[in-house]
Amino acid sequence: MESRPANGDSDPNSNPVTNSVGPPSALTYLDPHYWDERFSSEEHYEWFKDYSHFQHLIKSNITTSSSVLELGCGNSQLCDELYKDGIVDITCIDLSSVAVEKMQTRLLSKGYKEIKVVQADMLDLPFDTECFDVVIEKGTMDVLFVDAGDPWNPREETVSKVMATLDGVHRVLKPDGIFISITFGQPHFRRPLFMDPKFNWSMEYNTFGDGFHYFFYILRKGNRHIEEKEEPEKHQNPPINMYQDELEGEDYLFRTSIDAEEN
Template sequence: MADDVAPCTASGYLDPSYWDGRFGKEEHYEWFKDFSHFRHLLAPLLSPSLSVLEVGCGNSRLGEELLREGVTGGVTCIDLSPVAVQRMRDRLAEQGTSGVDVVVADMLDLPFESESFDLVIEKGTMDVLFVDSGDPWNPNPTTVDNVTKMLEGIHKVLKPGGKFVSITFGQPHFRRRFFEAPEFTWSVEWNTFGDGFHYFFYILQKGKRSPESNSHQVTLPAVPSFNMLHEELESEDYIFCTNVDEL
């Protein structure tokens, strides 16, 4: 990604005008790797009849990849940026691709009825809410409120038994406090992907939370704790710097 696309400060990612400006220049960018890197984790969750919501689609091609995987129950992609949405609509029209509905919407105020989707996916979208969060062990109240709003909306639009997939830099000891809040009924599993640097792939299934155990860990390798700084790593806009005191 070109250096002139990144904002001057990390908090710039929270400004909607930044995204309009960026998507006006940028044709395509995949946050946290493209579909090929996590297909082995996502494909087993897919079936033709699924209705899918992608939250914060930007200019990703994940929606098209889901169609290629045989999802025919409807794919809806949302983004806060009207520029991103129009450019994706134009791209799909030029390709003659149908089956993906692209909508301008706020992830903190999802405009869908309860129990509308079988699967909700976000890839790097929730991470934007953490760019100005302060201490990762004790995020500021605004971050907590916004992350909670996002998760409440996703929980609401999921059908019973539906799954929420979150692809993120966020480690379990930072994200479980949000995922396992008492108002949510989903189970929590996670895995990792990536060579050298690991990304986290969470699967939360609505209505499957066990009263005996809040979460189930799937072969999680030891990974050091990270704090977010505004630089680049492996073509990402975020870098998580090792906190040596916690090793």
């Protein structure tokens, strides 16, 4: 999401929300004013678990010399964690001017002056062609699917926005760059979009999480093979066996919306 809400200071793996369990409807996530208001009062929230849960996957795919673009930084600390792991050439974007201003202030207070934060729309990336080694998003694209309708046959407007995002990502990636997407979206729903014939990247994924799985997709530009197929694979849904922090957190609210549409 081009956003994130506020974390407490207790268990680092918990995800409490300070103001509420979430918006009255998942469709609220599509309203830019909602995020401005939310960021005005919230300091930190991590959608889909914190960095420690997928750090090993990041380290396997990003080097300290990589130039990285983060889509929808919100008030996540993903860029902070990447920086602490030695990845300093980072550009973060968010649609919310409130999120951008607060992120800039926070990073400067920590001395992370190399990280750039820019107000921008992921549907229309304002960057040169082939200028990043890595583009990463964590929950940001999931917002585009809250009004998708049938997940097997999403609305035309949803597909248009998703493809605009993917077009931009593919364009700004260097010839051997990678796109990392951290999401609830299961492979049988994401593959037809990720593997559209216009893109020359390959697709692989890993999972992480305690109670149910989140997906860590890796799309490698210039690495697609002719024999790769676009049709969805057989896939069993991850077990829903959640811990208390997942039941109380907003991730679960969003997951339930997706599951309801699947059924």
